[in-house]
Amino acid sequence: MHAVHALTRRGAPFTMARTFWMFGFQRRLVRTWECDTDMPQLGPLPHTSQTAAISKSFVRRRRRPPDTEVKTTSPNRSPPTARCHIFGVFPPTGRPFTTLSPVSVIDQMGADDIRRTVVTFRDAMRAHAPGINRLNVYPVPDGDTGTNMARTLDAVVAELDGAGTEMEETCKAISHGSLMGARGNSGVILSQILRGFVGNINEARESKVNASRVAESLKKASAAAYEAVLKPIEGTILTVVRESADAAAVAVSNGATLSAMLRAARDAGRDALARTPEMLPVLKDAGVVDAGGAGFLLLLDSAIHVVDGEPMPEPDESAGPSADQLEAVALRHHDDGSTDVSELRYEVMFFLDLDDSRANDFKQAWGRIGDSIVVVGGDGIYNCHIHTNDIGAAIEAPLALGGRPKQIRVTDLFEEVAEEHAAREAAIGGAASHRPPASVLPPVTCAVVAVASGDGLAELFGQLGVHGVVSGGQTLNPSTAELLAAVEHMNAGQVIILPNNKNIIPVAKQIDELSTKDVRVVPTASMPEALAALVTYDPEVSAETNARNMTAAAEAMTTGEVTQAVRDTNTDAGAVTTGDWIGIVRGDGIVAIAGTLVSASTQLLDSIIDDSGELLTIVTGSDATAAQTDQIVAWVSENRPDVAVEVHRGGQPLYPYLFGVE
Helix, strand or coil: CHHHHHCCCCCCCEEEEEECCCCCCCCCCEECCCCCCCCCCCCCCCCCHHHHCCCECCCCCCCCCCCCCCCCCCCCCCCCCCCCCCCCCCCCCCCCCCCCCCCCCCEEEHHHHHHHHHHHHHCCCCCCHHHHHCCCCCCCCCHHHHHHHHHHHHHHHHHHHCCCCHHHHHHHHHHHHHHHHCCCHHHHHHHHHHHHHHHHHEEEEEECCCCHHHHHCCCCCCCHHHHHHHCCCCCCCHHHHHHHHHHHHHHHHHCCCCHHHHHHEEEEEHHHHHHHEEEHHHHHHHHHCCCHHHHEEEEEEHHHHHHHCCCCCCCCCCCCCCCHHHHHCCCCCCCCCCCCCHCEEEEEEEECCCCHHHHHHHHHHCCCCCCEEEEEEECCCCEEEEEECCCCHHHHHHHHHHEEEEEEEEHHHHHHHHHHHHHHHHCCCCCCCCCCCCHHHCCCCEEEEEECCCCHHHHHHHHHHCCCCEEEECCCCCCCHHHHHHHHHCEEEEEEEEEECCCCCCCCHHHHHHHHEEECCCCCCCHHHHHHCCCCCCCCCCHHHHHHHHHHHHHCCCEEEECCCCCEEEEEEEEECCCCEEEEECCCCCEEEEEEEHHHHHHHHHCCCCCCCCCCEECCCCCHHHHHHHHHHEEEEECCCCCCCEEECCCCCCCCEEEEEC
């Protein structure tokens, strides 16, 4: 606990105060209500009044009657400070304190300052994410911009934690961490902003950078962001970054200090953010400013906080657009019949190994099948994002250019929009406090229902286009009624069922006779087979065609699983004792017996990965550890160096590892 001077002196009334404790290097920010007390004497330790007075924070004074009991505000409730509709913009009616003591202001940023800025940015984004999510209506009103930006920054901070402290290592960690950890459209653009910014700083080859270099780095960040987006749209984060960078350049040319330059950039960014509804009609319709732009301003707030100590802005608590506004935005169409970004159903993301000379060709190929296209990276590895109605074409496009997509993630945007719509209604006391009926979603020709035995698998299936997930597995087979209910819930006349367990296949085959829909069963006996099948799934073709293609893909995969024996037995692979770890291959039975989980896993993989194997998918269960997974991946790298490995968290019980080889 850090000691502070007393706030009151003898004869003065007590003060009601609330303290915000922040992690790491951050200043302990204290806001107070002053009840006509005299300021304490200046001293070497921070006063609560002094700390609050360091910034232009706004407080309200009020008198407390002499007989009023003194109380401390709840830690879960903020004092009544003035709010503003736009993030980071303080209202003109606030009355700032006067600074009581000088604040240490830096005129150059070193590696530690940049690290502190990024960590502050991450912490602020976590706190502001709910409010930024409420602003999210473009390109799709799915309420995840703040979350995606925060998760991207989580990856950056994690990379920094394992990197050296010099400027070069710091910049490389931020660049690599943001590339590999970018989430969603906003996260990928943020990644490019950070990469452009630190890339220019690293080029200076100096331990500290001045205002001029930082301003130049903001210009590079803006240019990198525009370059990453195939069809840049004004009124988005791109505009806010560009106008901030332009203002920074002007400020430096006029001799501004580092602090003054950053404040000029932020002021221009705030002005640009306030004008985004004028540039993008969808924002005006929803009554909000751009969510990504609001998030970017927190980066400038963080830099200013590190440079001169100004406290970070508090999260916005406004309700955001209503459920009706969101629905109108989600269903908007152009009069000329052209496709709006919001009419593209799927978000497809993956990492791509591709020769740099073919990157532009790849962007152009994607430009013919979708929108919201962002491709960032270099040196042979790219993080790619698109909204499209053709999942297969999006994944196949780089193959014709010699590229290799990996860690593919598919999100049904229509379903996310519907869930966000229901959440808004529930938040304002509407009737829809449950998952919305399928009828609110635009229909597809053919939907997919899959059985999943873990929360990670359920999430993964959703990313690959599955519309309904039913809980079940080896020891918990779903009933016919549960599968039928899931099928009937689909907003499609044709449905594919992926049972993912041999015991569930017969139950699934009964559904076609019980449902009015055309129901086909792809007889997947394991979760990895379902993952392989979903790669070929196309929601706009018939169930018959999908069933044929998905069945072929599932049958082409060799699958195995590892579990622990619960009784003694004899097998073709040898005697099994209770407690042994055993590897099981579909069609071959037990092929591996070992005393450890890792040993059984590597024995199984040795038997199923032959010369034709190209990709190994590992699905980790609830009992798998990161250390064990690392050992298995290391074995594959050493013994099957030509095989690519993808690891997914499944969360399934009983089977720590599920394997699939293609």
